[in-house]
Amino acid sequence: MWSFKTLLALPTILGLLAVASGTFFYPNAQTSLIEHILVDTHGAHSSGFADAITPCTNYVSGNQSLGRTTAAQWIRVAFHDFVTADVAAGTGGLDASIGFETLRAENSGTAFNDSFSFFRRFVNPVISNADILALSVVMSVGNCGGSQIPFRAGRIDATEGGPFGVPAPDTDLATTLSYFSGAGFDQVDSIGLTACGHTLGSVHHGGFPTVVGPEAVTSDNLAGGIHLDSTVAVFDPLVVHEYLNGTGQAGGPLVTSFNVSSRSDLRLYESDNNATMITLGNQGEGFLSTCVGLLKRMIETVPSDVVFSDVISPIAVKPINATLDFDAHGNLIFTGYIRVLTPTSSAPPSTPLFLNIPLSLPVPLTPESTPGTSVFGSTTFYPFSIPISNPETLTSFHVASQTFSLQTSTFIVPSLTTLTTTSSSVLNFTIATTSLLAPSVKVQAPVPQQGTLGPAIKTFDSVAVNNVGRKKGYALWGGSVDIGVVTGAVSVVVLDEGGKEVDIGFF
Template identity: 75%
Template sequence: MWSFKRLLALPTILGLLSSAYGAFFYPNTQASLLEHILVDTHGAHSSGFADAITPCTNYVSGNQSMGRTTAAQWIRVAFHDFVTADVASGTGGLDASIGFETLREENSGSAFNDSFTFFRPYVNPVISTADILALSVVMSVGNCGGAQIPFRAGRIDATGGGAFGVPAPETDIPTTLGFFSGAGFNQVDSIGLTACGHTLGSVHHGGFPTVVGPEAVSSDNLAGGIHFDTTVANFDPLVVHEYLNGTGQRGGPLVTSFNVSSRSDLRLYESDNNLTMIALGEQGTGFLNTCVGLLQRMIETVPKSIVLSDVVTPMEVKPINASLDFDSKGNLFFSGYIRILTPTPSSPPSAPAFLTIASTTPIPLTPEPAQGQSIFGTTAFYPFATKVIDAGSFAHFSVTGHGSHITFPVQTSAFVVPSLTSVSSTSTTILNFTVATRSRVAPTVKVQVPVGQQGTLGPAIKTFDNVAVNNTGRKAGYELWAGSVDVGALATGALSVAILDGEGKEVDVGFF
């Protein structure tokens, strides 16, 4: 059983609720939280993540007249993080080391710190900055007109800067292809990945004055950006066609720059006599699927020690904040939401749904009026709350309706108590928590907190093991144990409280 509470003064990973809830996460905590960001993009209970790239012309980090777009920034940051990988030795790739490398000349521009500043509140003990960076590529492409890239989780953040080796506008072809080759991409792959990455965004005089001249700067283009193609915020094949046909932006400033030595895209595209670009142009909309394959390979290039998860896929029926807690009279209650996703273009469900605890009478569910929307379809949210008479026999619950009957397991031996847990932040973050157990033996509790670290805007995870707890009473057959942690710094995102068994495995984790 897992719990989550909105962290004060920070955007919440689960945008559903503004007060403390203990929630079961399905299929597991990490996948559930990332699926929420991926699917709950707009409308009711959205995570807020996709707001940064809605519309795709948006620049979330500053003045809309800068001429920058956040979706293009996210793809660029991920590319710079990836391309210094050494696949032969199994090092580098998508590991968020780019956060430590922003002062390097090869990482010119504001995209890196812009992106990590936005990502910070979404990073917690089970979601790394590297996973958020990979997810940002998936969402930028999918929400801006491209095809959906499969997303796997499990990346681990680097603790320092990685290797040098990002191609620059002036880099010669042998060196450029050598950088790509080190990251596992051959010449054809390198040309394709560059074309895919450059279907969004621009090059700016502010970051690259040797590529774009000062004449590009204007009152509505303060950073002096010149687009790669004429659909700067649409993920489409136009960058390829405009390059081949000499129309529109003709492939962008890395093809057409006044400075011949800065025409890196032109040198790359011409390195095989344009054969790859011609083949990409002949694919039509199939170009989007080619980009899916290349970009998936890019974000899945990780250190050899990392094993990525199964693909995180939208759940059509998903419990949200399905929670155990005590009411004011000490009774045990189970409450939360059931989210039902109706894939596009089907109509949202009109028939009732039911929730059943063990073999008790089914509880009818009525959806909230507000719905959510995403590229995956429409989401409806069904709140529920019911008293638990016998926690010992409560091992699962079922959701019936809309053509399905799905059973979800629960465990009730121990849980973090949401209503008796709070977080305060002044000069430091202080967590006061209570856990409930059936055992009269004091539980082992671990607390983890994302905090700032020197050299990068990506958080580090600070761990407190064997946190002391005191027995404070008994409710509904459970012993209550209270503890407190002064983090010694301000938390940057959601922190966790874990109850461990005798083997050190997590019995329950609460997020706050």
């Protein structure tokens, strides 16, 4: 049994998960929360993450007349983080070190601080800055016309800036290829990744005056952006075809710039006499699959000590906020939602849905009237609330031909746990246990760190707890932590005698 509660002083950061009292995380907290961001993009109980790139022309960080697009920014930030990797040494890559590097000339523009400012509310003790950065690439491509990039979690955040080495518009070809090579990409890969990355977005006079002249600045294009292709907000092969045919944007400003020394894309594309670009052009929609492979390699170029999770895919039937708690009368209740994901090509479920728990008749579930939507299909949410008289028998629950295991011997009590956020955040928590021994507890919180807008995770080990009473056969243990300033969800983790996680709650 796992728990989750809203972070009251921050914007809603995890949709339904952020406003409910507690959550059974299926199959685990990290997977459940990332899958929520990936799937619950619009409509009922959305995470809010995809709002930044909806529509894909959107610029979430400022005036739309600046001509910037957030989806393109996210891909650019991830590329800059990745390309300074040293794969031979097993260092660098997608580790969020780019957050510490925003004052470097090679990281010109607003994209980096724009992105980390938006990302920070989604970072928590089980989702790193680097995972959110990688997920932003997946979302930008998959939600803006491209194919889905398989996503695995587990990236570890850097604590300082990494080496220099991002190709610039005026970087010579040999140096550019050496930067890519250090990150594990050969000449063909480098051309392909550049073409894939440049199917979205623009180059702006404001960030690159040696590439784009001041004549690009207009009243509705204040940053003076010139598109890389004619479908600036659609992930498609057009950037390749326009380059090869000399039509539309002809490959964009990094091909056509008035400043010959700033035509970095042209130098790269012509480095093999356009052979790779011709191959990409002949792929048609297969270009999207090529980009999936290259971008997946990019976001999975990480330090050698990273251990990835399994691929996180949309879950067809998912328990959300399946919670043990005490009601106002002190009775034990089991409440929550079942989310059913229906593929776009299928009709929503029409047969009745029942939830089964031991020693109880099947509980019919009635769907909420408002669905959710995403590129994966529509989601239907079924709320439930069941009184529990024999918690020792509640070892699992069954719904839609699936069985989900529970442990009920220890749980964080949502209704008796609060996070107050004023000038300093104070977490007061209560844990219920069937054991008379005090539980071992640690608290983790995302907090500001110097040099980057990406938060660090602060850990409070061996937090003191005191017995504060009993309810329905459970001993209640209370504790308090003065955390300070927080940027996202705070976790309470209950550990067994061997240090293994028994329960985790977010508040």
